[in-house]
Amino acid sequence: MTTTLVLTVIGEDRPGLFNAIAEKTTEFGANWLDTRLVSLEGKFAGIVLLSVPQVREDALVDALHSLRSNRLSLVLERRIDAAALTPARGLRLELVSHDRPGIVREIAGLLAGNKISIEELETDFVSGSFSGENLFRARARLRAPWGLDVVVLRDMIENLANELMADISLDEGVTN
Structure with missing residues:
Protein backbone atom coordinates (compact mmCIF):
# COMPACT_ATOMS: atom_id res chain seq x y z
CA MET A 1 0.00 0.00 0.00
CA ALA A 83 -12.13 9.45 -6.93
CA ALA A 84 -13.92 11.52 -4.28
CA LEU A 85 -13.72 14.68 -6.39
CA THR A 86 -16.93 15.76 -8.10
CA PRO A 87 -16.88 15.09 -11.86
CA ALA A 88 -16.12 18.31 -13.70
CA ARG A 89 -15.29 19.79 -17.07
CA GLY A 90 -12.01 21.45 -17.84
CA LEU A 91 -11.88 25.07 -18.99
CA ARG A 92 -9.03 27.42 -19.86
CA LEU A 93 -9.23 31.15 -19.27
CA GLU A 94 -6.79 33.70 -20.68
CA LEU A 95 -6.78 37.41 -19.90
CA VAL A 96 -4.75 40.42 -21.04
CA SER A 97 -5.44 43.85 -19.56
CA HIS A 98 -3.80 47.12 -18.67
CA ASP A 99 -2.45 46.59 -15.20
CA ARG A 100 -4.44 47.80 -12.21
CA PRO A 101 -5.24 46.52 -8.71
CA GLY A 102 -8.23 44.20 -8.37
CA ILE A 103 -8.11 42.21 -11.61
CA VAL A 104 -7.44 38.88 -9.90
CA ARG A 105 -10.13 39.61 -7.28
CA GLU A 106 -12.72 40.32 -10.01
CA ILE A 107 -11.93 37.13 -11.92
CA ALA A 108 -11.70 34.99 -8.75
CA GLY A 109 -15.05 36.35 -7.55
CA LEU A 110 -16.79 35.53 -10.82
CA LEU A 111 -15.35 32.01 -10.82
CA ALA A 112 -16.18 31.34 -7.15
CA GLY A 113 -19.70 32.64 -7.68
CA ASN A 114 -20.14 29.94 -10.32
CA LYS A 115 -18.54 27.17 -8.22
CA ILE A 116 -15.50 27.02 -10.51
CA SER A 117 -12.18 25.95 -9.01
CA ILE A 118 -8.84 27.32 -10.18
CA GLU A 119 -6.57 24.32 -10.70
CA GLU A 120 -3.64 26.30 -12.01
CA LEU A 121 -3.04 30.03 -12.37
CA GLU A 122 -0.06 31.81 -13.88
CA THR A 123 0.18 35.59 -14.09
CA ASP A 124 2.84 37.98 -15.29
CA PHE A 125 3.53 41.44 -16.62
CA VAL A 126 4.38 42.02 -20.25
CA SER A 127 5.23 45.16 -22.14
CA GLY A 128 2.58 46.29 -24.63
CA SER A 129 3.95 45.88 -28.14
CA PHE A 130 2.83 49.32 -29.35
CA SER A 131 2.32 51.38 -26.21
CA GLY A 132 5.14 50.00 -24.08
CA GLU A 133 2.74 50.09 -21.09
CA ASN A 134 2.73 47.24 -18.58
CA LEU A 135 0.03 44.71 -19.33
CA PHE A 136 -1.26 42.13 -16.89
CA ARG A 137 -1.58 38.63 -18.35
CA ALA A 138 -3.22 35.62 -16.70
CA ARG A 139 -3.67 32.03 -17.82
CA ALA A 140 -5.77 29.64 -15.76
CA ARG A 141 -6.80 26.02 -15.93
CA LEU A 142 -10.24 25.68 -14.35
CA ARG A 143 -12.48 22.91 -13.02
CA ALA A 144 -16.18 23.68 -13.58
CA PRO A 145 -19.28 21.70 -12.54
CA TRP A 146 -20.76 19.63 -15.38
CA GLY A 147 -24.11 21.38 -14.99
CA LEU A 148 -22.65 24.84 -15.60
CA ASP A 149 -24.09 26.63 -18.63
CA VAL A 150 -20.91 27.69 -20.45
CA VAL A 151 -22.84 30.10 -22.70
CA VAL A 152 -24.07 32.01 -19.63
CA LEU A 153 -20.57 31.92 -18.12
CA ARG A 154 -19.09 33.22 -21.37
CA ASP A 155 -21.60 36.14 -21.31
CA MET A 156 -20.60 36.96 -17.71
CA ILE A 157 -16.93 36.85 -18.67
CA GLU A 158 -17.53 39.14 -21.66
CA ASN A 159 -19.34 41.61 -19.39
CA LEU A 160 -16.43 41.52 -16.95
CA ALA A 161 -13.98 41.96 -19.82
CA ASN A 162 -15.82 45.12 -20.83
CA GLU A 163 -15.73 46.46 -17.24
CA LEU A 164 -12.00 45.69 -16.93
CA MET A 165 -11.26 46.82 -20.49
CA ALA A 166 -9.56 43.45 -20.94
CA ASP A 167 -9.33 40.71 -23.53
CA ILE A 168 -10.61 37.51 -21.94
CA SER A 169 -11.08 34.16 -23.65
CA LEU A 170 -12.64 30.96 -22.32
CA ASP A 171 -12.06 27.59 -23.97
CA GLU A 172 -13.76 24.28 -23.22
CA GLY A 173 -12.48 20.75 -23.42
CA VAL A 174 -9.25 21.28 -21.50
CA THR A 175 -8.02 18.08 -19.87
CA ASN A 176 -7.71 18.24 -16.10
Missing part, protein backbone atom coordinates in the same frame (compact mmCIF):
# COMPACT_ATOMS: atom_id res chain seq x y z
CA THR A 2 1.11 3.55 -0.72
CA THR A 3 0.23 6.97 0.62
CA THR A 4 0.04 10.09 -1.51
CA LEU A 5 1.44 13.27 0.04
CA VAL A 6 1.35 16.88 -1.08
CA LEU A 7 4.50 18.77 -0.08
CA THR A 8 4.66 22.56 -0.25
CA VAL A 9 7.99 24.33 0.16
CA ILE A 10 8.81 28.04 0.50
CA GLY A 11 12.22 29.47 1.26
CA GLU A 12 15.18 31.55 0.25
CA ASP A 13 16.30 30.43 -3.21
CA ARG A 14 19.77 28.91 -3.11
CA PRO A 15 21.68 26.17 -4.94
CA GLY A 16 21.04 22.70 -3.57
CA LEU A 17 17.76 23.53 -1.85
CA PHE A 18 15.64 21.26 -4.00
CA ASN A 19 18.34 18.61 -4.17
CA ALA A 20 18.11 18.19 -0.37
CA ILE A 21 14.40 17.45 -0.73
CA ALA A 22 15.00 15.07 -3.64
CA GLU A 23 17.64 13.19 -1.64
CA LYS A 24 15.26 12.66 1.30
CA THR A 25 12.40 11.48 -0.89
CA THR A 26 14.64 9.01 -2.73
CA GLU A 27 16.12 7.73 0.55
CA PHE A 28 12.64 6.66 1.68
CA GLY A 29 11.48 5.23 -1.65
CA ALA A 30 9.06 8.01 -2.55
CA ASN A 31 7.97 8.45 -6.15
CA TRP A 32 7.47 11.93 -7.67
CA LEU A 33 4.06 12.12 -9.33
CA ASP A 34 3.66 15.84 -10.14
CA THR A 35 5.65 19.01 -9.47
CA ARG A 36 5.37 22.78 -9.84
CA LEU A 37 8.40 24.90 -8.93
CA VAL A 38 9.13 28.59 -9.30
CA SER A 39 11.62 31.16 -8.11
CA LEU A 40 10.21 34.68 -7.66
CA GLU A 41 12.23 37.62 -6.37
CA GLY A 42 14.75 35.40 -4.58
CA LYS A 43 12.11 33.16 -3.01
CA PHE A 44 11.68 29.54 -4.02
CA ALA A 45 8.22 27.98 -3.92
CA GLY A 46 7.22 24.50 -4.90
CA ILE A 47 4.49 21.96 -4.62
CA VAL A 48 5.20 18.27 -5.09
CA LEU A 49 2.88 15.29 -5.23
CA LEU A 50 4.62 12.21 -3.79
CA SER A 51 3.70 8.56 -3.49
CA VAL A 52 5.45 6.69 -0.67
CA PRO A 53 5.09 3.16 0.73
CA GLN A 54 2.91 3.39 3.85
CA VAL A 55 5.56 1.66 5.95
CA ARG A 56 7.99 4.52 5.16
CA GLU A 57 5.53 7.43 5.32
CA ASP A 58 6.22 8.52 8.91
CA ALA A 59 9.99 8.28 8.45
CA LEU A 60 9.82 10.35 5.25
CA VAL A 61 7.65 13.00 6.92
CA ASP A 62 10.13 13.23 9.83
CA ALA A 63 13.09 13.44 7.43
CA LEU A 64 11.48 16.20 5.39
CA HIS A 65 10.54 18.12 8.53
CA SER A 66 14.20 17.94 9.59
CA LEU A 67 14.97 20.22 6.60
CA ARG A 68 12.90 23.04 8.10
CA SER A 69 14.77 26.14 9.18
CA ASN A 70 14.20 29.86 9.52
CA ARG A 71 14.92 30.05 5.77
CA LEU A 72 12.76 27.09 4.69
CA SER A 73 9.12 26.27 5.39
CA LEU A 74 7.62 22.86 4.56
CA VAL A 75 4.05 21.63 4.85
CA LEU A 76 3.01 18.03 4.18
CA GLU A 77 -0.59 16.88 3.74
CA ARG A 78 -2.22 13.67 2.63
CA ARG A 79 -3.97 14.03 -0.71
CA ILE A 80 -7.72 13.64 -0.97
CA ASP A 81 -8.69 10.56 -2.92
CA ALA A 82 -9.08 11.70 -6.53
Whole structure:
Protein backbone atom coordinates (compact mmCIF):
# COMPACT_ATOMS: atom_id res chain seq x y z
CA MET A 1 0.00 0.00 0.00
CA THR A 2 1.11 3.55 -0.72
CA THR A 3 0.23 6.97 0.62
CA THR A 4 0.04 10.09 -1.51
CA LEU A 5 1.44 13.27 0.04
CA VAL A 6 1.35 16.88 -1.08
CA LEU A 7 4.50 18.77 -0.08
CA THR A 8 4.66 22.56 -0.25
CA VAL A 9 7.99 24.33 0.16
CA ILE A 10 8.81 28.04 0.50
CA GLY A 11 12.22 29.47 1.26
CA GLU A 12 15.18 31.55 0.25
CA ASP A 13 16.30 30.43 -3.21
CA ARG A 14 19.77 28.91 -3.11
CA PRO A 15 21.68 26.17 -4.94
CA GLY A 16 21.04 22.70 -3.57
CA LEU A 17 17.76 23.53 -1.85
CA PHE A 18 15.64 21.26 -4.00
CA ASN A 19 18.34 18.61 -4.17
CA ALA A 20 18.11 18.19 -0.37
CA ILE A 21 14.40 17.45 -0.73
CA ALA A 22 15.00 15.07 -3.64
CA GLU A 23 17.64 13.19 -1.64
CA LYS A 24 15.26 12.66 1.30
CA THR A 25 12.40 11.48 -0.89
CA THR A 26 14.64 9.01 -2.73
CA GLU A 27 16.12 7.73 0.55
CA PHE A 28 12.64 6.66 1.68
CA GLY A 29 11.48 5.23 -1.65
CA ALA A 30 9.06 8.01 -2.55
CA ASN A 31 7.97 8.45 -6.15
CA TRP A 32 7.47 11.93 -7.67
CA LEU A 33 4.06 12.12 -9.33
CA ASP A 34 3.66 15.84 -10.14
CA THR A 35 5.65 19.01 -9.47
CA ARG A 36 5.37 22.78 -9.84
CA LEU A 37 8.40 24.90 -8.93
CA VAL A 38 9.13 28.59 -9.30
CA SER A 39 11.62 31.16 -8.11
CA LEU A 40 10.21 34.68 -7.66
CA GLU A 41 12.23 37.62 -6.37
CA GLY A 42 14.75 35.40 -4.58
CA LYS A 43 12.11 33.16 -3.01
CA PHE A 44 11.68 29.54 -4.02
CA ALA A 45 8.22 27.98 -3.92
CA GLY A 46 7.22 24.50 -4.90
CA ILE A 47 4.49 21.96 -4.62
CA VAL A 48 5.20 18.27 -5.09
CA LEU A 49 2.88 15.29 -5.23
CA LEU A 50 4.62 12.21 -3.79
CA SER A 51 3.70 8.56 -3.49
CA VAL A 52 5.45 6.69 -0.67
CA PRO A 53 5.09 3.16 0.73
CA GLN A 54 2.91 3.39 3.85
CA VAL A 55 5.56 1.66 5.95
CA ARG A 56 7.99 4.52 5.16
CA GLU A 57 5.53 7.43 5.32
CA ASP A 58 6.22 8.52 8.91
CA ALA A 59 9.99 8.28 8.45
CA LEU A 60 9.82 10.35 5.25
CA VAL A 61 7.65 13.00 6.92
CA ASP A 62 10.13 13.23 9.83
CA ALA A 63 13.09 13.44 7.43
CA LEU A 64 11.48 16.20 5.39
CA HIS A 65 10.54 18.12 8.53
CA SER A 66 14.20 17.94 9.59
CA LEU A 67 14.97 20.22 6.60
CA ARG A 68 12.90 23.04 8.10
CA SER A 69 14.77 26.14 9.18
CA ASN A 70 14.20 29.86 9.52
CA ARG A 71 14.92 30.05 5.77
CA LEU A 72 12.76 27.09 4.69
CA SER A 73 9.12 26.27 5.39
CA LEU A 74 7.62 22.86 4.56
CA VAL A 75 4.05 21.63 4.85
CA LEU A 76 3.01 18.03 4.18
CA GLU A 77 -0.59 16.88 3.74
CA ARG A 78 -2.22 13.67 2.63
CA ARG A 79 -3.97 14.03 -0.71
CA ILE A 80 -7.72 13.64 -0.97
CA ASP A 81 -8.69 10.56 -2.92
CA ALA A 82 -9.08 11.70 -6.53
CA ALA A 83 -12.13 9.45 -6.93
CA ALA A 84 -13.92 11.52 -4.28
CA LEU A 85 -13.72 14.68 -6.39
CA THR A 86 -16.93 15.76 -8.10
CA PRO A 87 -16.88 15.09 -11.86
CA ALA A 88 -16.12 18.31 -13.70
CA ARG A 89 -15.29 19.79 -17.07
CA GLY A 90 -12.01 21.45 -17.84
CA LEU A 91 -11.88 25.07 -18.99
CA ARG A 92 -9.03 27.42 -19.86
CA LEU A 93 -9.23 31.15 -19.27
CA GLU A 94 -6.79 33.70 -20.68
CA LEU A 95 -6.78 37.41 -19.90
CA VAL A 96 -4.75 40.42 -21.04
CA SER A 97 -5.44 43.85 -19.56
CA HIS A 98 -3.80 47.12 -18.67
CA ASP A 99 -2.45 46.59 -15.20
CA ARG A 100 -4.44 47.80 -12.21
CA PRO A 101 -5.24 46.52 -8.71
CA GLY A 102 -8.23 44.20 -8.37
CA ILE A 103 -8.11 42.21 -11.61
CA VAL A 104 -7.44 38.88 -9.90
CA ARG A 105 -10.13 39.61 -7.28
CA GLU A 106 -12.72 40.32 -10.01
CA ILE A 107 -11.93 37.13 -11.92
CA ALA A 108 -11.70 34.99 -8.75
CA GLY A 109 -15.05 36.35 -7.55
CA LEU A 110 -16.79 35.53 -10.82
CA LEU A 111 -15.35 32.01 -10.82
CA ALA A 112 -16.18 31.34 -7.15
CA GLY A 113 -19.70 32.64 -7.68
CA ASN A 114 -20.14 29.94 -10.32
CA LYS A 115 -18.54 27.17 -8.22
CA ILE A 116 -15.50 27.02 -10.51
CA SER A 117 -12.18 25.95 -9.01
CA ILE A 118 -8.84 27.32 -10.18
CA GLU A 119 -6.57 24.32 -10.70
CA GLU A 120 -3.64 26.30 -12.01
CA LEU A 121 -3.04 30.03 -12.37
CA GLU A 122 -0.06 31.81 -13.88
CA THR A 123 0.18 35.59 -14.09
CA ASP A 124 2.84 37.98 -15.29
CA PHE A 125 3.53 41.44 -16.62
CA VAL A 126 4.38 42.02 -20.25
CA SER A 127 5.23 45.16 -22.14
CA GLY A 128 2.58 46.29 -24.63
CA SER A 129 3.95 45.88 -28.14
CA PHE A 130 2.83 49.32 -29.35
CA SER A 131 2.32 51.38 -26.21
CA GLY A 132 5.14 50.00 -24.08
CA GLU A 133 2.74 50.09 -21.09
CA ASN A 134 2.73 47.24 -18.58
CA LEU A 135 0.03 44.71 -19.33
CA PHE A 136 -1.26 42.13 -16.89
CA ARG A 137 -1.58 38.63 -18.35
CA ALA A 138 -3.22 35.62 -16.70
CA ARG A 139 -3.67 32.03 -17.82
CA ALA A 140 -5.77 29.64 -15.76
CA ARG A 141 -6.80 26.02 -15.93
CA LEU A 142 -10.24 25.68 -14.35
CA ARG A 143 -12.48 22.91 -13.02
CA ALA A 144 -16.18 23.68 -13.58
CA PRO A 145 -19.28 21.70 -12.54
CA TRP A 146 -20.76 19.63 -15.38
CA GLY A 147 -24.11 21.38 -14.99
CA LEU A 148 -22.65 24.84 -15.60
CA ASP A 149 -24.09 26.63 -18.63
CA VAL A 150 -20.91 27.69 -20.45
CA VAL A 151 -22.84 30.10 -22.70
CA VAL A 152 -24.07 32.01 -19.63
CA LEU A 153 -20.57 31.92 -18.12
CA ARG A 154 -19.09 33.22 -21.37
CA ASP A 155 -21.60 36.14 -21.31
CA MET A 156 -20.60 36.96 -17.71
CA ILE A 157 -16.93 36.85 -18.67
CA GLU A 158 -17.53 39.14 -21.66
CA ASN A 159 -19.34 41.61 -19.39
CA LEU A 160 -16.43 41.52 -16.95
CA ALA A 161 -13.98 41.96 -19.82
CA ASN A 162 -15.82 45.12 -20.83
CA GLU A 163 -15.73 46.46 -17.24
CA LEU A 164 -12.00 45.69 -16.93
CA MET A 165 -11.26 46.82 -20.49
CA ALA A 166 -9.56 43.45 -20.94
CA ASP A 167 -9.33 40.71 -23.53
CA ILE A 168 -10.61 37.51 -21.94
CA SER A 169 -11.08 34.16 -23.65
CA LEU A 170 -12.64 30.96 -22.32
CA ASP A 171 -12.06 27.59 -23.97
CA GLU A 172 -13.76 24.28 -23.22
CA GLY A 173 -12.48 20.75 -23.42
CA VAL A 174 -9.25 21.28 -21.50
CA THR A 175 -8.02 18.08 -19.87
CA ASN A 176 -7.71 18.24 -16.10
